[in-house]
Amino acid sequence: MGSFGMIIGTWLAGFLTFAILSFLYKDNPFYKLAEHLYVGVSAGYWLIYVAFFDVEPMLVRGFLDETGIEKWILLVPAALGVIMLSRWFPKTAWLSRWPIAFTVGVGAGLGITANIQGYVVPQIQATLLPITGLNMDSLDSLILVVGVVTTILYFYFSKPHKGILGGAAKVGIVFIMISFGASFGYTLMARLSLLIGRLYFILSDLLHII
Amino acid sequence: MDERPRRSFWEIMNDIDRRIIFVILFVVVAIPLVLKVGGTIPPTAPVEGAHEAVESLEAGDYLMVSIDFDATSAPELMPMLRSVLRQAFAKDVKVIMLGHIAIGLPLGHMALEQVAAEYDAEYGVDYVDLGYRPGYIAVMIAMGREIEDIFRTDYQGTSIREMPITADVHSYADIDLLFGFEHGAVIDYWVRYAQARFDQRMAFGTTAVMAPDAYPYLQSGQIEGLVGGLKGAAEYETLIGQPGLGTRGMPAQEWGHLLVIGFIVLGNLGYFFTRGKQRKPAA
Numbered sequence: 001m002g003s004f005g006m007i008i009g010t011w012l013a014g015f016l017t018f019a020i021l022s023f024l025y026k027d028n029p030f031y032k033l034a035e036h037l038y039v040g041v042s043a044g045y046w047l048i049y050v051a052f053f054d055v056e057p058m059l060v061r062g063f064l065d066e067t068g069i070e071k072w073i074l075l076v077p078a079a080l081g082v083i084m085l086s087r088w089f090p091k092t093a094w095l096s097r098w099p100i101a102f103t104v105g106v107g108a109g110l111g112i113t114a115n116i117q118g119y120v121v122p123q124i125q126a127t128l129l130p131i132t133g134l135n136m137d138s139l140d141s142l143i144l145v146v147g148v149v150t151t152i153l154y155f156y157f158s159k160p161h162k163g164i165l166g167g168a169a170k171v172g173i174v175f176i177m178i179s180f181g182a183s184f185g186y187t188l189m190a191r192l193s194l195l196i197g198r199l200y201f202i203l204s205d206l207l208h209i210i
Numbered sequence: 211m212d213e214r215p216r217r218s219f220w221e222i223m224n225d226i227d228r229r230i231i232f233v234i235l236f237v238v239v240a241i242p243l244v245l246k247v248g249g250t251i252p253p254t255a256p257v258e259g260a261h262e263a264v265e266s267l268e269a270g271d272y273l274m275v276s277i278d279f280d281a282t283s284a285p286e287l288m289p290m291l292r293s294v295l296r297q298a299f300a301k302d303v304k305v306i307m308l309g310h311i312a313i314g315l316p317l318g319h320m321a322l323e324q325v326a327a328e329y330d331a332e333y334g335v336d337y338v339d340l341g342y343r344p345g346y347i348a349v350m351i352a353m354g355r356e357i358e359d360i361f362r363t364d365y366q367g368t369s370i371r372e373m374p375i376t377a378d379v380h381s382y383a384d385i386d387l388l389f390g391f392e393h394g395a396v397i398d399y400w401v402r403y404a405q406a407r408f409d410q411r412m413a414f415g416t417t418a419v420m421a422p423d424a425y426p427y428l429q430s431g432q433i434e435g436l437v438g439g440l441k442g443a444a445e446y447e448t449l450i451g452q453p454g455l456g457t458r459g460m461p462a463q464e465w466g467h468l469l470v471i472g473f474i475v476l477g478n479l480g481y482f483f484t485r486g487k488q489r490k491p492a493a
Binding site for chain 1: 365407
């Protein structure tokens with residue numbers, strides 16, 4: 001039964017792979033079927049996961065098992081969650097701003113400190129590296145500082161990009177272009193990896209050629 | 211009689227149907243897969259850093275594995291996930307899996323069960339799958355205080371206090387290394403909340419698209435290693451001495467890159483040789 005299920009699953013995956021790839025030729029009903037299936041199955045997965053990994057253990061079971069303030073505090077997120085559903089009804093949609101405001105407030109509060117502590121300060125520290133003489137480490141440090149400063153200057157628009165500022169901005173563009181090139185190269189590698197993954201599946205699991 | 215002007219080679223190249231390019235790309239990528247060409251990929255420093263981070267763990271230490279990707283990134287991240295798990299189980303390191311992308315967690319679980327079976331590891335003793343909880347930030351911050359506040363049970367509903375592997379695990383202080391597999395911005399949250407706040411040691415495997423965004427964390431020393439894309443996966447397989455799908459896919463990757471470089475050169479030459487030329491309207 002397991003092996004029969006595997007065969008059906010493999011053929012189904014093969015059909016859906018070809019259905020998605022058929023979009024490269026042109027849009028067609030097979031592609032639409034596969035796309036809608038993906039969206040539907042993903043949404044179903046999320047719903048089940050949230051219900052069984054969050055609402056049931058954290059809210060329902062938590063409310064039943066806990067005592068004292070730990071129990072009653074759970075009514076607050078439950079109420080905020082229910083209020084979010086008010087968006088379905090135009091007359092009461094304004095109520096959904098409260099849970100959204102709560103989420104945005106908490107997110108902003110946590111985000112500001114985390115970004116400073118975990119990103120801005122460590123990155124500044126990692127940028128301002130010492131130049132210790134004529135060696136490769138010092139050259140790396142110099143390139144890093146020049147890259148950061150000139151890139152920032154490129155995005156300084158309060159003065160026309162002329163003279164020293166214009167020259168620095170042009171150097172900044174070079175660094176930005178190198179960054180774009182690296183990103184494009186990595187993106188190409190990622191997309192090709194997806195193609196390799198699907199081709200490997202087709203040639204190996206589906207057709208048993210390799 | 212056809213009176214259309216004859217088009218030059220470069221004009222034809224400039225106007226080539228994209229579907230022909232797709233077919234050529236398919237064939238070029240498929241050939242190395244079928245011929246099984248290629249060899250091992252020499253490791254680079256970022257991947258060696260990730261490997262050394264896992265290698266530094268001793269038997270009985272805890273490795274937390276975070277599955278933060280789904281099927282769209284599986285060809286890149288699954289090979290490196292299997293490699294890291296193999297390295298961990300070979301050293302008798304305890305593996306605690308969790309994830310922040312609900313539809314990707316089953317992929318992580320499949321890899322965990324597959325590799326655990328290779329090493330006769332026992333569920334609840336040598337490894338555990340805690341499952342998924344929504345809200346990255348809340349989960350990461352709460353785990354710094356008490357993991358049980360967020361994960362009272364594993365993915366099957368068994369209390370984490372009833373399983374030997376998690377009976378005495380309370381917070382990041384008990385986790386010796388976190389290894390995240392990322393296809394999106396969750397890596398930023400891990401670094402900014404778990405590393406910056408709780409000084410959690412961490413290394414990451416990312417998709418190639420995400421790798422440039424992750425390099426600053428490596429350069430600043432906030433993470434100990436970075437395995438980027440299929441190439442990184444192949445390098446990791448070299449380091450653990452077990453070639454897998456990463457190594458297998460790299461020749462196809464190289465052939466595909468050469469083809470794209472060729473197309474870019476051809477396209478630019480075509481533009482250079484035909485610029486300024488305008489087609490005359492048909493009489």
